[in-house]
Amino acid sequence: MLLTxxxxxxxxxxxxHQQYYFEYLDPEIAKIKKQLKKKRVEMEMGSFIHDSLTLFFKNPAEERNWPKMVEILxxxxxxxxxxxxxxxxxxxxxxFYNQALKMLKWFVKNENLKPDVFALPVSPPGNSFDDYITIPFGENLDLGGKIDRIDKLANGNLEIVDYKTGKEKDDNLQLLMYVFLAEKIFEKRVEKVKYIYLKSGNCPTITPEAEDKEKAKEKIIDIANQIQAEKDWxxxxxxxxxxxxxxxxCPAKK
Ligand code: SF4
Known part of the structure; x- marks a missing residue:
């Protein structure tokens, strides 16, 4: 069966594993999933911030400033x-609104507001599902994801930017998955890829080498094989x- x-x-x-089963496979949960999904304030704030940043970069470069960001939020x-x-x-x-303002203020003060933007999500306005892209990645395996922003560097290569409003991560697998997606879709080399942690201001950046991509590919295929073979959840x-x-x-509720 095809896995994305x-x-x-x-x-x-x-x-x-049990949560994965509930989320994507359980036919009984699927019938009531919408009712079970709770709104979580951190997630809501994160999505408002992502939408604000997307809309911000849809404005002409000369109009990207702090008052514009405040207006958009x-x-x-x-x-x-x-x-x-x-x-x-x-x-x-x-x-939470003030936290969002603080993160966006840091962004406007510290980030390049005039990059050569190559690709942005089409939403907002509209449906964020439209921004979900997939590529074939192996036998019975596709990769999927939504990329926050792609810039074009002076040499024509690409840089991917992923905004983060939550905790810092200590692995680059997500970034490398975006590299696979962008290189396949746009047929251009991704030279840099970075997280922008809007709370701390940390921006870990990687330059993906062939070896990093090979390791990431092995890891993804290994996880896919585990999921395909999983029986216990x-x-x-x-x-x-x-x-x-x-x-x-959850069977472990107690
Ligand atoms: S509540 Fe159960 S299914 Fe959900 S994360 Fe915890 S152990 Fe997993």
Whole structure:
């Protein structure tokens, strides 16, 4: 059976096989999945920030400044969003709004606002599913994902940028998956790829070499083989269970 792996699917599988089963395979859960999905304020804030940055770069370079960013966040947030979006109180929502402003302020102050933008998500406005791209990657295996921004460097090669509003990661697999996606779709070399951690201001950058790509490819295929052969879907209890939408159905609930 064809399997499509994205960075988030891999994260879920590596965190907990049972959660992966619930999320992508369980036919009973599939019927009620929409009702089970809880709005999480950190995720909502993250998605408003991503949308704001996309819209920001859709403006002409000379109009990209702090007042424009403030205006865009206000439009995107359309607040107060309230409990439908997981915000328990107006104070909590205000706090998250201010956190978003702080991260975007850091961005405007420290990042290059006039890169040669090569590709941006088509949404917003519209549906973010439109931005999900897939490529064939092996026997019965496709890779999928959504790339935040791609810039063109002076030599014609590409640089991929991935915005992060949460915790810092210590592996580059996600970045290398984006390299595979962009090189296949645009038929251009990706020379650099980086995370921009908007909370800390850290921007780890890698220059993907053939050896890095080979190792990443082996790892992805190994994970795909494990998923294809998986029979147990064992739960893995961790602090991430607090963020799992399927905890009520989990065999490890106790
Ligand atoms: S509650 Fe925890 S152990 Fe159970 S499926 Fe979710 S993440 Fe896995």
């Amino acid at each position: 792996l994205s960075p988030s699917k891999i994260n879920i599988y590596l965190n907990c 206000k439009q995107v947030w359309q607040g107060p969003r309230g409990e439908t979006y997981g915000f328990k109180t107006i104070e909590q929502e205000r706090d 064992a739960p893995h209890v961790s602090k991430l269970c607090d963020y799992c939408d399927y905890i009520a159905f």
